[in-house]
Amino acid sequence: xxxxxxxxxxxxxxxxxxxxxxxxxxxxxxxxxxxxxxxxxxxxxxxxxxxxxxxxxxxxxxxxxxxxxxxxxxxxxxxxxxxxxxxxxxxxxxxxxxxxxxxxxxxxxxxxxxxxxxxxxxxxxxxxxxxxxxxxxxxxxxxxxxxxxxxxxxxxxxxxxxxxxxxxxxxxxxxxxxxxxxxxxxxxxxxxxxxxxxxxxxxxxxxxxxxxxxxxxxxxxxxxxxxxxxxxxxxxxxxxxxxxxxxxxxxxxxxxxxxxxxxxxxxxxx
Amino acid sequence: xxxxxxxxxxxxxxxxxxxxxxxxxxxxxxxxxxxxxxxxxxxxxxxxxxxxxxxxxxxxxxxxxxxxxxxxxxxxxxxxxxxxxxxxxxxxxxxxxxxxxxxxxxxxxxxxxxxxxxxxxxxxxxxxxxxxxxxxxxxxxxxxxxxxxxxxxxxxxxxxxxxxxxxxxxxxxxxxxxxxxxxxxxxxxxxxxxxxxxxxxxxxxxxxxxxxxxxxxxxxxxxxxxxxxxxxxxxxxxxxxxxxxxxxxxxxxxxxx
Numbered sequence: 279x280x281x282x283x284x285x286x287x288x289x290x291x292x293x294x295x296x297x298x299x300x301x302x303x304x305x306x307x308x309x310x311x312x313x314x315x316x317x318x319x320x321x322x323x324x325x326x327x328x329x330x331x332x333x334x335x336x337x338x339x340x341x342x343x344x345x346x347x348x349x350x351x352x353x354x355x356x357x358x359x360x361x362x363x364x365x366x367x368x369x370x371x372x373x374x375x376x377x378x379x380x381x382x383x384x385x386x387x388x389x390x391x392x393x394x395x396x397x398x399x400x401x402x403x404x405x406x407x408x409x410x411x412x413x414x415x416x417x418x419x420x421x422x423x424x425x426x427x428x429x430x431x432x433x434x435x436x437x438x439x440x441x442x443x444x445x446x447x448x449x450x451x452x453x454x455x456x457x458x459x460x461x462x463x464x465x466x467x468x469x470x471x472x473x474x475x476x477x478x479x480x481x482x483x484x485x486x487x488x489x490x491x492x493x494x495x496x497x498x499x500x501x502x503x504x505x506x507x508x509x510x511x512x513x514x515x516x517x518x519x520x521x522x523x524x525x526x527x528x529x530x531x532x533x534x535x536x537x538x539x540x541x542x543x544x545x546x547x548x
Numbered sequence: 549x550x551x552x553x554x555x556x557x558x559x560x561x562x563x564x565x566x567x568x569x570x571x572x573x574x575x576x577x578x579x580x581x582x583x584x585x586x587x588x589x590x591x592x593x594x595x596x597x598x599x600x601x602x603x604x605x606x607x608x609x610x611x612x613x614x615x616x617x618x619x620x621x622x623x624x625x626x627x628x629x630x631x632x633x634x635x636x637x638x639x640x641x642x643x644x645x646x647x648x649x650x651x652x653x654x655x656x657x658x659x660x661x662x663x664x665x666x667x668x669x670x671x672x673x674x675x676x677x678x679x680x681x682x683x684x685x686x687x688x689x690x691x692x693x694x695x696x697x698x699x700x701x702x703x704x705x706x707x708x709x710x711x712x713x714x715x716x717x718x719x720x721x722x723x724x725x726x727x728x729x730x731x732x733x734x735x736x737x738x739x740x741x742x743x744x745x746x747x748x749x750x751x752x753x754x755x756x757x758x759x760x761x762x763x764x765x766x767x768x769x770x771x772x773x774x775x776x777x778x779x780x781x782x783x784x785x786x787x788x789x790x791x792x793x794x795x796x797x798x799x800x801x802x803x804x805x
Contacts, residue, residue, distance in 0.1 A: 338705050356709040368706035372724045372801040381720075382710035415803045433710060 283350070284311035285469045286335060286437065290344035293330050293495075304330040306494030307344070312469060314436075317505075319472045319484035321530055327495025328473045332441050335471065336362045348437065358386060361430035361468075365442040367422040369414040375401060375425050376410045382433035400428040403462060420451040427459065431466075440472045444479065456482060460509050477530060481522045482514060489529040499529040589771040594778070597771035606760070611779060613755040614745055617673070621680025622741040626734055628681075629688035633733075636689075637696025637726075638718065650689060658683040658740070659747045666751055676748040683744040684737035691736065695729025696722055728802060731795040735788060742784045 293305040304327040312318050320328045333339040334346050337356040346353045348360065356362075369378050379397040388396070401410050404424035414422055423443055430438060444452040456479060463470060474480050480487045485505040491498035503522060513519055575591055582588040589597075601607035636643040636650075658679050665675035699722050707721045749758030757776045764772035 336705075336709055338708065356711070358711045360709065362706070362709040364702055364706060366702050368700075368702045370703060370706075370721065370724070371803070372727075372799075381707070381712075385707075385711040385713075385716055413801050415801060429710070 283314075284347070285314040285316070285349065286310075286312040286471065287347040287350075288331070288335070288344070289347065291331070291334060291341045291346060292343040293327065293334065293339070294342045303494035305334075305341070306496045308495070308497055309344075310488065310497065312471065314469055315467045317463065317470045317472065317483055317485045318488060319474055319480040319486075320488045320490060321474050321477060321480040321526065322490030322495075322498070323492050323530065323533075324475070325492040325495070326490035327492070328490055329441055330495065331490075332362075332439050332471060332473050335437075336360060336439050338362075358382070358433050359435050360437045360439055361433060361435035363423070363426050363430050363438065363440040363443045365445045367414070367419075367426045369422055369425055369429070371414050374411050374413055375406055375417070375428075378414070378425055379429045379432050381429060386433065396432055397428075400432045401425075403431070404428045404458070418451075419447050420455060423447065423455060424458070427462070431462070436468055438468050438470045438472075440470065442473050442475060445475065452476075452479070457509070459483070477523060477526050478514075481519060481526055482509060487522075487526050489526060491533045498533055499526075501526055501529070587770070589774055593771045594774040598775045598778075601772070601775055607775065607779065610755055610757045610760045610776075611783065613753075613759075614749070614757045614780075615783065617676055617748065617756065618680055618738075618741050618745055621677045621744075622684045622738055624677070625681045625684025625741065626688045626737055629685045629733065629737070630692050630730060633689045633692025633730075634696055634718075634722070634726075636693045638722070643693075650686065653682070654686050654690070658686070658744050662747065662751060671752040675751055676753070679748045680741045680744050683740040687737035687740045688730070688733035691729045691733030692726065695726030695733075698729065699725040728795070728799040731791065731799060735791050735795070738787055738791060739784070742780070742787070746780070 288308055288310040291305055291308045292303070295302045295304055304325075308327070308331065320331065322328050330339065334341050335348070335353060337353050337360070348357070370381065373381065376397055379401055380393050383393040383396060398407075398410075401407055404427055406421060406424055406428065409417060409421065414425070417425065426443070444455050447455065460483065470483075472480075472483055481501075481503065484503050487501040487503065488497055489499040489501070490496065501522065507513055507518070578588065579591050582590040598607065632646065636646050661679055661682060662675070665678050669675040669678060703721055703725060704717055707717045712720065745756075746758030746761065749756040750762065753759035757780050761773050761776035764770075764776070
């Protein structure tokens with residue numbers, strides 16, 4: 279990939295957590311460059327540090343060693359240019375869909391009318407206009423995650439960091455949301471880092487799949503997917519997809535002789 | 549009306565009917581016991597005494613005096629407990645400094661403070677309100693603190709990545725997220741404030757439901773004691789309902805199991 283001006287640059291990042299008297303190396307000297315408008319998925323067994331990597335880029339955690347750069351400057355904390363979507367949706371349960379989507383706009387002081395207009399636009403884009411004034415408790419899991427996506431998009435970040443966003447959804451909803459996400463992304467290109475434990479999802483969405491290994495967490499393999507391919511049902515059922523899927527599957531489940539099951543058995547902060 | 553609607557309406561009515569049946573049954577048993585020769589006034593005697601006490605204005609004055617004490621003590625108690633609970637939950641240094649005192653005073657029943665309060669504060673309204681204040685404060689501060697500590701980290705992170713700074717996170721995430729805990733604390737606080745009232749009115753009171761009952765005790769006046777007890781129960785229940793209503797309004801967003 280082009281490295282001249284990487285949108286995201288992870289340089290020799292190591293993260294060690296103290297677990298009582300023991301330590302746990304979540305990330306061991308991880309380096310990675312992501313270009314503008316790339317859609318990168320990260321897949322790997324639990325404990326491979328994929329969520330830690332995302333938290334460091336989000337500015338929610340600091341690396342023990344190494345550094346993470348966004349647009350050439352080091353990440354010192356969360357920033358509006360990086361939108362984050364969490365697996366647990368993390369909607370504010372006391373706010374309606376509209377108020378949730380407006381949250382980030384309010385914190386950055388966008389005036390009321392403008393806020394309204396932008397929230398409306400993104401709520402419509404994720405198809406929740408009928409539920410704009412509903413509280414999260416009345417929504418299904420898929421609708422909650424769509425609301426979270428609209429909320430992240432509303433502040434107009436150039437980077438989207440997604441931590442297993444569809445992990446808690448049923449297979450049908452997941453496929454639908456994957457297609458919707460790609461549709462939104464194709465209309466309004468951003469740099470996406472998408473964490474998943476689902477090999478199919480990793481292959482379907484990505485222009486590049488990064489496979490990580492656990493203990494210590496590190497990058498194990500990188501698989502490129504032709505960005506020119508149209509991501510649709512045809513692709514999902516094609517032999518090309520099957521071949522890619524097989525390649526990634528082997529990388530994830532048969533890492534250097536030991537199975538992913540073994541490395542996942544001592545699961546930890548993943 | 550569709551079938552499920554009718555069913556749910558029936559389900560809502562059933563507990564009310566059971567409640568009413570239970571109350572009537574209780575009064576019936578009371579009546580039987582009273583006529584069977586137990587040292588109890590009959591419901592009729594109590595009702596007629598209530599009529600007299602309402603007629604000559606005593607019950608009203610007593611209720612106002614007691615309510616004033618409870619409400620002032622309770623208002624001061626929660627007004628102090630909420631900020632202290634927030635500070636304890638938010639700043640671990642303050643938690644370390646404040647917590648031993650709260651835990652210590654929590655083990656002392658507020659009533660045990662009465663002798664001290666009388667010596668230090670005299671016998672006017674101050675020691676009575678102080679004891680009620682203490683009861684309400686201790687009950688409310690713990691649950692406010694718990695509420696702040698229990699705020700979901702993910703929600704705080706979500707606010708941070710949406711650009712919220714500490715002040716905004718506090719006002720727009722921590723406060724609403726801990727509201728359910730605070731309201732539970734207020735209800736418990738109101739309960740203990742009300743429970744402390746009668747004993748607080750032991751301190752040279754001239755008016756109040758607790759005072760009236762103690763006075764009646766001297767004259768072996770059981771109906772008046774019953775009127776006092778029932779008034780305290782009804783007023784406590786009404787105040788609790790008001791808070792419950794506020795809770796429903798303010799925390800309706802919660803997912804209830």
